[in-house]
Amino acid sequence: MTQPLLRPPTTLQPRPKANPTFSSCSLDTQTPFRTPQPSRPSSEARQPVSRRSPRNDNASVRATTAFVRRVLCSQNTSGGNQTRPIEELLPPLTSSNDVDLQLYAIIAIIVKDCVHSWYGKITSDQTFVGEVVRIFAHCTLGLEGRLRKVDLESLLFDEIPGIVENHILGNHDPVRTSGPFNPRAAYHELNPHPALSPVPDPCLESTTTQQSKNEADYRQLLVQGVLAVLLPTEDLENSCLRTLVADVVAEAILGRSIGGRACEGWFIWTSVTKLVEAVKAQVNPRATGEEIEVDTRSRLERFGLLSERGEDTRSSKDGRRSAFSEIFWRLLQYGYLTIITVQSIIVGLFAASSEPRRSSWSAKHTADSPMGIAKATDAPAAVLRPILGFRIFALLSTLLDLSFRMPWLSGSLALLQQHLIASPVMMLRVGAVDGLLDQYLHHLVTGHVLNASHLPSLLSAMRTNLFPRNALPPPAPEAPTPEQQTVLKRHCAESLAALFPEVLGRAAGLSREDVVREVESELDIWSDAYLNKHLAYQLVDLVVVRVLPELGEKGVRELMEARGIAM
Numbered sequence: 001m002t003q004p005l006l007r008p009p010t011t012l013q014p015r016p017k018a019n020p021t022f023s024s025c026s027l028d029t030q031t032p033f034r035t036p037q038p039s040r041p042s043s044e045a046r047q048p049v050s051r052r053s054p055r056n057d058n059a060s061v062r063a064t065t066a067f068v069r070r071v072l073c074s075q076n077t078s079g080g081n082q083t084r085p086i087e088e089l090l091p092p093l094t095s096s097n098d099v100d101l102q103l104y105a106i107i108a109i110i111v112k113d114c115v116h117s118w119y120g121k122i123t124s125d126q127t128f129v130g131e132v133v134r135i136f137a138h139c140t141l142g143l144e145g146r147l148r149k150v151d152l153e154s155l156l157f158d159e160i161p162g163i164v165e166n167h168i169l170g171n172h173d174p175v176r177t178s179g180p181f182n183p184r185a186a187y188h189e190l191n192p193h194p195a196l197s198p199v200p201d202p203c204l205e206s207t208t209t210q211q212s213k214n215e216a217d218y219r220q221l222l223v224q225g226v227l228a229v230l231l232p233t234e235d236l237e238n239s240c241l242r243t244l245v246a247d248v249v250a251e252a253i254l255g256r257s258i259g260g261r262a263c264e265g266w267f268i269w270t271s272v273t274k275l276v277e278a279v280k281a282q283v284n285p286r287a288t289g290e291e292i293e294v295d296t297r298s299r300l301e302r303f304g305l306l307s308e309r310g311e312d313t314r315s316s317k318d319g320r321r322s323a324f325s326e327i328f329w330r331l332l333q334y335g336y337l338t339i340i341t342v343q344s345i346i347v348g349l350f351a352a353s354s355e356p357r358r359s360s361w362s363a364k365h366t367a368d369s370p371m372g373i374a375k376a377t378d379a380p381a382a383v384l385r386p387i388l389g390f391r392i393f394a395l396l397s398t399l400l401d402l403s404f405r406m407p408w409l410s411g412s413l414a415l416l417q418q419h420l421i422a423s424p425v426m427m428l429r430v431g432a433v434d435g436l437l438d439q440y441l442h443h444l445v446t447g448h449v450l451n452a453s454h455l456p457s458l459l460s461a462m463r464t465n466l467f468p469r470n471a472l473p474p475p476a477p478e479a480p481t482p483e484q485q486t487v488l489k490r491h492c493a494e495s496l497a498a499l500f501p502e503v504l505g506r507a508a509g510l511s512r513e514d515v516v517r518e519v520e521s522e523l524d525i526w527s528d529a530y531l532n533k534h535l536a537y538q539l540v541d542l543v544v545v546r547v548l549p550e551l552g553e554k555g556v557r558e559l560m561e562a563r564g565i566a567m
Contacts, residue, residue, distance in 0.1 A: 068108050099459065101456070160539060171187065227242055261466060351443055
């Protein structure tokens, strides 16, 4: 079975989980099946739903808990089990109840559409469903233990942005030669992937069939390899259960969601629009000056007892006063923001200087990795990249196309970055590894970005978008019409353009409409689903190899034979 997990670092430590563990799981083989009954929400479900987001009811905690009970705990709805929390009825998936609830909901969607749809017609016994849930529990617990030993900082801000940048650069039209030009073939030559070969040709149906077959085989091999590493030997020997779980994950999650719906251009534009609206809802104040109007008129003015001349005189004075007040309050606001920013930077610098060095933190995580990656070097700081040199900054420059629009600004920033990292003067290398700026950026990333409290909301948003109405998307999702896709792209471009201050647009000589058109042209990069699949599968490969480095050195057959299981 799974080995006990190490204590996670403080930056990734979620809130303590409830006392009941896997031993209290009631998915027992002797538990009879009973028809679902109305259940009272547990203590986890009684938490009030946030009113900041206009989510539908099936994304709320109460509806999610009820959905999980109805699908995964239908045999435990009698007696005292109706009032027991779901973490006492189901095996633990992670060390956080909030994360478990979202993962339970995703598993419930898969079980409802991929298992109950045919298994419920054969028998009402829920033993098989319990075994499937236990397989997922083994995988998630193993992944959580391995994620704690992965350098998420470099993965999220250096390696993944590098792949995204290559995708954007590969989508730009290369120099065309004489003869017919196939952008898909050109991109595939730059970023080849075995699952997407050969390039589908509409004139040759055999190429499309062969590419679909290669893609399905790739998904199966990937999932079989993950199961060969994470599952205990006794569960891995159950070929029937292993094959079912592999088919479900390969087709339902990798095939329909990640390799299907999430790669469509219209889905990406819609998701970006929702993300921008969520950010605006968090940043913008909920009550503006227009919403809270204070009637400053006197009683004579409200009852119309003043002459029009007095009103005209007062309005002219109000106009002069309003212009002066606007300038005064704007200066006061900017001054306040400057003071708060400087104060937060100073406090962050002091807090970062008192924490352990980034090189020692990274060396500890590397030394504890499953395959002992640290054996390749005795000096982790020598190969550790400074945060200021991460490719996330190059990705932002590529997205904004600074090298073409403002080459002077791009060159100046690159020169400043080089001096902060490798200045000839040692005291000026504040951006180098373990430098003051490097420590400050590391403190911000680990304290605000790599925070486990953000994971439940992230999983909830992903589930709502990938599995709308708590159901798997159809094998061939109905795509919007070309006219509707144009409207979605336009709406996405307007949402992104609204994030840029008008001052920057005027400084660049661009009107708001020009900015929208520029953003809309950049969004065309994500319009081809076949090209987006290259990016999606490359990201999946990178994450799998970093979390499960065994798959980067051995094949699935070798991993199975090492466990004493013949394929």
